[in-house]
Amino acid sequence: MPYSFELTEAIERCEADTSVRMVVMTGAGTIFSVGGDLNGMKETAEVARLEEPELLAAAQAPARNLLACTKPRVAVMRGAAAGDRLALALAFDLRIAAAGGKFVFAYGSVRLAGDLGAA
Numbered sequence: 001m002p003y004s005f006e007l008t009e010a011i012e013r014c015e016a017d018t019s020v021r022m023v024v025m026t027g028a029g030t031i032f033s034v035g036g037d038l039n040g041m042k043e044t045a046e047v048a049r050l051e052e053p054e055l056l057a058a059a060q061a062p063a064r065n066l067l068a069c070t071k072p073r074v075a076v077m078r079g080a081a082a083g084d085r086l087a088l089a090l091a092f093d094l095r096i097a098a099a100g101g102k103f104v105f106a107y108g109s110v111r112l113a114g115d116l117g118a119a
Contacts, residue, residue, distance in 0.1 A: 004062065011065040023069060025092070026076035032101075033085035059084060066091035077101055 014020045027033050066073055066088070075092040082104040089095055097103075 005058070008058075008061040008065055011062060011069060015065070015069045015071065020071060023066070023071050023073045024076060025074075027078060029079075031079035032075070032077040032081040032089065034080055034082040063088050063091040080104070082106065 014023045073092040075089045075095045077095055078098045080102045081089050086103055086105060
């Protein structure tokens with residue numbers, strides 16, 4: 001599955017846990033997070049898929065949970081943030097970016113109107 005159910009569940013746990021006072025997310029290593037496989041999306045963009053509503057709901061769940069979270073939310077962004085993961089970063093209250101970070105929405109390059117909350 002291309003979307004992180006673990007991330008969705010982690011956000012839910014943070015919201016429910018009264019000992020958690022703030023949600024901070026950062027990427028492992030030298031990047032914050034990058035989105036999906038644009039070449040794969042381009043290949044399937046014109047194909048009707050029955051599972052599309054479920055995939056869209058799964059893709060939107062982390063950002064929806066962040067937006068519903070009542071605790072302060074901070075994204076610490078090193079390196080690249082791209083596609084739906086850049087959209088996810090926009091759901092945080094505060095984004096702290098390292099010098100030299102790269103932020104990219106590349107949906108247009110494959111003729112898609114990707115969003116997931118970024119607009």
